[in-house]
Amino acid sequence: MFKKILIANRGEIACRVIKSAQKMGIKTVAIYSEADKHALHVAMADEAVLIGPPPANESYIVIDKVMDAIRQTGAEAVHPGYGFLSENKLFAEALAREGVAFIGPPVGAIESMGDKITSKKIAQEAGVATVPGHMGLIADAEEAVKISREIGYPVMLKASAGGGGKGMRIAWNDDEAREGFQSSKNEAASSFGDDRIFIEKFITQPRHIEIQVLADAHGNAIYLGERECSIQRRNQKVIEEAPSPFLDEKTRKKMGNQAVALAQAVDYTSAGTVEFIVDGDRNFYFLEMNTRLQVEHPVTELITGVDLVEQMIRVANGEELAIRQKDVKLNGWAVESRLYAEDPYRNFLPSIGRLSRYRPPEEVADATHVVRNDTGVYEGGEISMYYDPMIAKLCTWAPDRDAAIEEMRVALDTFEVEGIGHNLPFLSAVMDHEKFTSGNMTTAFIEEEFPDGFDGVDLPxxxxxxxxxxxxxxxxxxxxxxxxxxxxxxxxxxxxxxxxxxxxxxxxxxxxxxxxxxxxxxxxxxxxxxxxxxxxxxxxxxxxxxxxxxxxxxxxxxxxxxxxxxxxxxxxxxxxxxxxxxxxxRLMPEKMPADTSKLLLCPMPGLIVSVAVEVGDEVQEGQTLCTVEAMKMENILRAEKKTVVTKVNAAAGDSLAVDDVIMEFE
Missing domain, CATH: 3.30.700.30 (Glycoprotein, Type 4 Pilin)
Incomplete structure (x- = not known):
């Protein structure tokens, strides 16, 4: 077994990998940027190496810097977590040249499955039903519009090398396709160093259900049930559960067998996830294969008892899987809520700052219930503008779905977070929503049930x-x-x-x-x-x-x-x-809020990417005013009504705080 592994990541997933490595008696090495000097994963690891400035493209995703850290510490293997370099074939190749084990799939599988265009072609050739779309490269925005018309609106523009909701846009018309193409390219280049975009049909009212697969280098491959990931906002999963309340055993087995067949077709090893879109009649279509550990893997671990990180390490060490398909039993129900540093009262825009209070619920594990919190932060720590806004993944398990949801309700109410905006209130609202508790939800759940955003809950x-x-x-x-x-x-x-x-x-x-x-x-x-x-x-x-x-x-x-x-x-x-x-x-007058209708306020701490108007311009309702980037996401701010710009206070490159005045109107 490896004596020392390096975790090429940060935050909660780095902490998660360190825990399994420690349980196995393996020494760990953390890497960190200047912004993460005091991060939890740095404190947890046996060693830590500084690799550069805060921006990920100057630190965490610079292959040469990660390789230098490996050489300095003598790490024998690398776990990439998810995001960053986890699906980067150049990184896997660099490790192979150095004689360092990659705790993930082989380069060929990363190349074929990690690239969404290639993976769809392979899936089609393997007879797996896929969503209609254009798999080729797209030259410019006008070609994107032409392709979108041919497929038929609505369409989804997706980064080929993407994941985690980055570089994804839904377009319902030509203007949105044109605008979304450029934003998707920008986000893809910033997050993954690869700006290729493809387009596919956006299926309305779908469910997003994925299959966890696990394979070794000895020809063994199994699936570990499914995860329901339909509660999404801006294509980013918010709440997941396992198993799905929608699937029957027949569909589960069919999806699982297809997922395993696809993995074997590319000689896949390690943990991976095959994602499907499922309609109301339980017809399913292949979306993509993620050649890495998924954010939501804990719910699978809770219902199967399998430590996926441990299995990944063992497979990378050349071991044969100790479990077979007949050994996989789904026990009870698990729910995961993603706690994000984003303000639900400001349309979920990112929030940064110091965690003046951070008190998760007590973690417990017994025969009747489990509370688990995968996190990478601590009280007094900083939430940075440079990285993903996830604070923690709160998971609960119980013998049945209703009990697991009730455990989650109590855990969310017990979770104390102060100092930043966060989505705890929204997560609690979902747990009490009839569509969720009944299991009758689709990926349109948030869009349909919270069309005007979230402004709190009126208790019954x-x-x-x-x-x-x-x-x-x-x-x-x-x-x-x-x-x-x-x-x-x-x-x-x-x-x-x-x-x-x-x-x-x-x-x-x-x-x-x-x-x-x-x-x-x-x-x-x-x-x-x-x-x-x-x-x-x-x-x-x-x-x-x-x-x-x-x-x-x-x-x-x-x-x-x-x-x-x-x-x-x-x-x-x-x-x-x-x-x-x-x-x-009762006789006291109500205090009225200040009138900000003639101001464009910065809705989050962020960087001004571009300003699209000048003083004196007449703008129309819905017209783009400026673009603000925060936590790797571009946010386009639009005019709410027809008006005239009287003052512009910010320019491209400016860093603004929340509620800073960007521009004023007559």
Whole structure:
């Protein structure tokens, strides 16, 4: 077995690989850019080598620099993670010349399957159904428009060497095809060093289901079930689960056998994923094969008990697979939520900064449930603008789907992240959405269910009452604490009343609290009551309460006259007042937000790529104003209405903070 491996990656996947290597008794080497000097993967590894400046194209994807790190440390093998150099045949060839093992597939498989154009041709020749499209190279935007018309809109423009949603655009007309072609090329060149683009038919209302394959160099290949990856935003997976709630055993076996056949056709070894698009009748079409470990691999590990990273290392070491297809059993259900540094209240635009608080739920693993958090950050660390915005992959497992989802609900509510924008509220909202809980979702789920973006959740009335009861009980505890501290009376409990009015989410709930040493009974105006017990004390940012025998987890912050409470996707100001205070509060005018309708504000920290207008220009609704790049993604900002540009404050190359004024209008 290898004595030392180098991980040619960063973040959570580097940490993930290090864990398996440590379990196997293998020493690890991390590489890092100047921006990652204090990163978690650097601290976890046995050795670490600085390889360059923050931009990935000056550090992590510079093959010569990675090879120098290998030579310096004497690493015998390299695990590439995903992204960066993981599907780069030149890197695999460089390792082979150096006599260093690549913990991944052979160069031939990378070349044929890693390139989406070539892989589709091979799949067609192998008799695998593929989505209609143009597999050849596309010279320019006008040719892209011509091809798109021939295929028929809508079409998908994709980077040939791409992955992770980078370099992908959906076009519904000529203008979008023309514009999307250039943006896709730019993103592909920036992320992968390869700007080739191909076009295929975009199938509406599809499911995205993928098969995990594992093969060795001795002719053995198996599939480890499927993953449902249909919850996507901007072609980037957000929530995955295994198995799929849609597939039956017959379809699963058919897809699995095709995936294995395709892998064997290119002499594939190591872990890989064959992605399919599946329609409502369970017809499936080959999309691509990812010749690497997938981001969502943990859910497969949780339902099969197979450590995929360990298997990749063993295969690279020349070992034969110890498991056969008959040994693969799918046990229970697993769900993965991707925690991103992006602000759901700002249309999911990237967010950077310091993690002033980062407290994941406690990881557990027993026969009834599992909570697993794959992460590459820590409290006090920085989220950089230079890399992918993923913070963590939160996974839960339980014996069935409903239980796994409930475990995820609690885990998300327990997860504390402060200092940056993040998508925890949105993930919680999905877990409670009827289309998701029923399993009746497609890749259009987010587009259809959140067409105007995400602005929080209005909790259902039964949950709202439980929160109101919790807030009243907690406020009483806080009032007792304040009375004790002030020393206003020896018998402090006499100073704390029993009648309160809880205001939240536009509703008022008059309540009466009857407290005892074990908790409090909160009775509402209609006579119904809730029993609340908890060990929460003022100052704690997380409250775990038992409300009528049900666990309620709330993130808590103090505000004048109440709390800021966050749970299940809702972010609420909850006021607890005496009846008289509530009466007076109703007379207070509502504070209106500032008018920014005549300003174009930078929606995220980022770099201005281009400015498309000048002072005095008349712009039309939907017209491009400028392009901002952040975390390897280009974001086109458009005019919301017809107007005239009166001032431009930024130019290409400028770095802006969130809400900086880019331009002004009349």
């Amino acid at each position: 009335n039964d949950m709202l009452r439980r929160v109101a009861a919790s807030a009243a009980a907690m406020y009483r505890v806080a009032e007792i604490r304040r009375t004790r501290v002030s020393g206003r009376m020896d018998n402090h409990e006499r100073k704390v009343g029993t009648d309160w009015v809880v205001s939240l989410q536009g509703q008022e709930f008059p309540v009466v609290i009857d407290a005892d040493p074990m908790g409090a009974t909160v009775t509402f105006k209609d006579g119904k009551s809730h029993r609340v017990s908890s060990d929460w004390v003022p100052g704690q940012s997380l409250a775990k309460l038992d409300v009528d025998g049900t666990l309620v987890v709330i993130k808590v912050g103090k505000i004048p006259g109440g709390f800021r409470m966050r749970l299940r996707g809702a972010d609420m100001k909850v006021f607890v007042r005496t009846p008289r205070q509530a009466e007076l509060a």
